[in-house]
Amino acid sequence: MTTVHIPFLQTGTLAVGGRLLDDAERSVQSHADRPASLTKGHRACQGCAEALAARWVMDTAVEASDGKLVVANATGCLEVFSTLYPESAWKPPWIHSLFANAAAVATGIAASLHAQGRDDVRVLAQGGDGGTVDIGLAAVSGMFERNDDVLYVCYDNQGYMNTGVQRSSATPASARTATTPAVGRTPGQAFGQGKSMVKIAMAHEIPYVASATVADLRDLEHKVRTAMSIRGARYLHVLVPCPVGWGSSSSQSIALSRAAVQSGIFPVVEARAGELTDVQRIRERADVEEYLRPQARFAHLFKPGGEDALERWRALAEANIRRYDLLGERS
């Protein structure tokens, strides 16, 4: 990727910081005085990667906009756990209206700021996969199509988690949720359903589309900074493991993100104007089992009868590796 390459200093680019690094080379998160846009005391579950990703994204956006940032937030975990009346865990100006309309609200804010000649104030919209891929898709698509000056960030935990883990159209195939139980001939979410929001965004040919995970902080910060340097509609899709919905240990949220990338399950990409421009290569190839086995929602894959589904997962990873050249075989 085009992220800053850190010279070898005991750890490399993948650690958050390092005592031997020059200040200028440090990540935003490694600074003792980082903005901490999402502060302590929020009610996210233990090990919530969405809370982590939201702080990473917003801290970088706050820095990139010199503190002049307005945030519109869709309904979802992120809104519920951060703003229990009368408290707020957000430091930047932040607004919540409805589940479906975060993109539309952000569009309005951006239009209003532009009308006032305040183009120096930047607008960020964010939501989960429910508010983005399902319920809010029309508003998001409209925002893309009009090329409104908004960075839209989707934190994808692959389901409706705070309401009791129901499926969304971002729930992966074979995953067990409250509404896709692991019973019958095709247990869990059926194969062939769901949609790729990254590809949908790319199809709008907006200036910037990227995917990222909490397994690579510098990559994520780089993408937010790049997005903030561009005007028009931009989309960032971040995979955020959910210990409660995925049935994983709270300590594994980063490890699972890593396994998702290293197995080829979650391609980390960058695209401009609909063209794929960069792909994060696999560093240490992992089998899909490394990603699936620690998650209780996939437990049935490892019982008799689960072999077919497991093979389909492998095929999915292989297809991604081929499609995005994740092993760097073509370049």
Add this chain to the structure above:
Amino acid sequence: MTSHDAPPTLGLSTGPATSLAYHTGTWRTERPVYVELAPPCSLACPSGEDIRGWLGSTQEGEAGFEAAWRRLVAANPFPAIMGRICYHPCQTSCNRTDVDEEVGINAVERFLGDTALERGWALPAPAASSGRTVLVVGSGPAGLSAAYHLRQLGHAVVVREAAAEPGGMMRYGIPAYRLPRDVLAAEIRRIEDTGVTIECSTPVTSLDEAQAEFDAVVLTVGAGVAHHVDIPAGAASKIVDAIDVLRDVASGHAPLLGRRVAVYGGGNTAMDAARTARRLGAQEAVVVYRRTREQMPAHPTELEDAVGEGVRVQWLSTISQVEGPTITIEKMELDEDGRPHGTGEFEELDADTVMLAVGQDADLTLLEGVGDVTVADGVVQVDPTTLMTGRDGVFAAGDVSPGSRTATYAIGRGARAAKAVDAWLASRVLPAEPVQREATAERLQPWYYSDAPKQHRAELEAARRVTGFEEVLSGLDAEHAVFEARRCMSCGSCFECDNCFGMCPDDAIKKLGPGMRYEIDYDYCKGCGICAEECPCGAIDMIPEVR
């Protein structure tokens, strides 16, 4: 940036309260705690060096070199020597082996040692005088280490050495191509500069007299006497002891060995003897060893170096007879227990000289007639904690006492003896060495360490090596030494990578600034365990929360 804990200043006109009011720490069932564990390198170091510590200082580059050296010599006053001759068990145990290759600790040690000599860094000044006197008998690595540490503790120390020059086996056993004599001399002189008196050509002949003169005595006379085996030999045969040859070469009296030399034995002395024979002009040097490569006591790198210089090894063979320039060799075979037995099959080999390298014994003449010092298995028996012999106030360390016969072990035992003498002089009980918890490879998160292979020290071309006694391995330059030091994964000790701080979803870790590490804010920490899981060096434990 806004202040870390400041409440939101912008937002709804009603002015929302901040979530800081809600302490999520009450959810916790496990709490993360920072721990400091012992790394495998230090646990494996017989000299007891804080390897992780001095590598850590070296990582800072020029600004950290002297601090690194000072941390090193706190345990071992011979970094330039040991950076050359140590078998570095630290590297064998290094956790980095699982990532790519072990850290080249020994090469960095040598770099620090050489840098200190170049820049004339002095050892630390000793503590205020205790008014007590200690005699150290023998100036090998154990003796000089004991003397150095005793002097550091404020005692007046005299080292008496029977040979003409100090150093023991470092001078008379290890060839100059492995340890240049100016390096040896400089590191010994630096110990003398702290106030240690070394009296050479002064053998100690009476323990009673020594004890009358000094408050305590440390025996470190080594094991410099060649062990002998009976081999039927004709009058014209030339059979010499390898250790004597090495000693003669070291003293500047290189013997004539002839064109073909056989070395009998399989230890490091045998390797040194064979390599020395090549340097003295022998075209053929054959090591005759009665077992197999796997069983050979010589360090594998010593064997590799010898073979690289054209030394041949005749495995599973014993010398049964020497007659003039011809030796008779009997083929051996191993039984089920791995013990060699003769096969009755013989062959002949031409050899102008046979060098015996079948072990060394301690010189115990000083202890003849001393009833209260127990000698068993050829060595002086000591209390394993205090290293005191059966006689009050007489201690023993190094090759003369039980244990591994390596310089690094001798240095470690010398230091231990110094502590024991110090405690005994003050009538204190010396506590046993504490058992430390190890930072095992399983605790580490190797994902965060970049691939960075070891910087190999350039080896002199084998052809050039055998022509003389110049040093075989060259040192690292500063840039490479720093790089190598940075390959250290700091197993079990926080090195401030910021992972815990950056990866806490609850913003519940405070960064305290350079060198100060972090603090967990237990008011907000939910105990998810991400910090412990993603800590590269395994310096965070999750322990059950007790309320």
